[in-house]
Amino acid sequence: MGKHVFCTDLCRERGEPLAGTGDAPERALMLAWPRGKWRRPRWESADMSPALSEAIHDAAQSGLHVALIDKVEAEGSLATLHALPEGVVANFDDEAELVAAIRAYADGELFAGRHDPRQVILCCTDSRRDACCARHGFSTYKALVAAADPGQFHIVQCTHIGGCRFAASIVVMPQRQRYGRMTADHAGAFLVALGKGRLYLPTYKGRTDMPEPVQVAELAALNWATEHGSPADAVHLEGDIPADPVAGSRLTLGAEVAGTRLAVHMQAREFFVQGNCSSIVEGEGQNTLRWCLETVTVEQTH
Numbered sequence: 001m002g003k004h005v006f007c008t009d010l011c012r013e014r015g016e017p018l019a020g021t022g023d024a025p026e027r028a029l030m031l032a033w034p035r036g037k038w039r040r041p042r043w044e045s046a047d048m049s050p051a052l053s054e055a056i057h058d059a060a061q062s063g064l065h066v067a068l069i070d071k072v073e074a075e076g077s078l079a080t081l082h083a084l085p086e087g088v089v090a091n092f093d094d095e096a097e098l099v100a101a102i103r104a105y106a107d108g109e110l111f112a113g114r115h116d117p118r119q120v121i122l123c124c125t126d127s128r129r130d131a132c133c134a135r136h137g138f139s140t141y142k143a144l145v146a147a148a149d150p151g152q153f154h155i156v157q158c159t160h161i162g163g164c165r166f167a168a169s170i171v172v173m174p175q176r177q178r179y180g181r182m183t184a185d186h187a188g189a190f191l192v193a194l195g196k197g198r199l200y201l202p203t204y205k206g207r208t209d210m211p212e213p214v215q216v217a218e219l220a221a222l223n224w225a226t227e228h229g230s231p232a233d234a235v236h237l238e239g240d241i242p243a244d245p246v247a248g249s250r251l252t253l254g255a256e257v258a259g260t261r262l263a264v265h266m267q268a269r270e271f272f273v274q275g276n277c278s279s280i281v282e283g284e285g286q287n288t289l290r291w292c293l294e295t296v297t298v299e300q301t302h
Contacts, residue, residue, distance in 0.1 A: 022206035025065035059106035085174030143184035230258035
């Protein structure tokens, strides 16, 4: 048997950038389910009844992200169901009520429960989906749990959230922030940044719902400000994004951050992307155009 090739290693070797891949869900349900019973697809996990399985499947097919969650190395138990971004949690007397709550939420109706004001950090440890998520995710998850104030952060391990080749993959809610290439070494500084209401730039993927070059330019400007001793959270961007870029296309967006005008220069490059380890084994993958940061130059200062 050949040596396992990890998609995270290939992604790094190919030089594919992390910036520009922010894509956190707008709404999500978290269902407490023991990690040892997770299966792929998640609605076929062990010990799920047909009614519960069908409800999760239908919710997922409607576009709602439904994550199975578990936790270890932490005090307290998990509520059965958790709605995000509302931060409402609830337990249910019987399965029929749980199924009804899932279906209602998928239709836009929030179930009754109590409010949990903590920031939620979902860390993918889904070995059923990808070996890299187990390889990088579990150690990162345990480090986060060990370092966090449980009164401020609700940290859970979860099923697949995307971005296996950038494991460990993290989603922070309700802020809808995406992080990748997280390691246990990042845990302390990451939590400090979140606790202050700031982005953790070393592993930040980019702002959700924005085009990739906008994500890249904004992150480049924020990094420039930090490196020059002017931390800032707000970036104002300007410039047109080409509709049909090809490999080699160049783009410059103007950025204003911390009172300084910048020009952020990018180039479109093609990468062979294998999104998870199984695609490597099966010889699958596709060429994908990515916007890569080249340089950041100062246009003028105030």
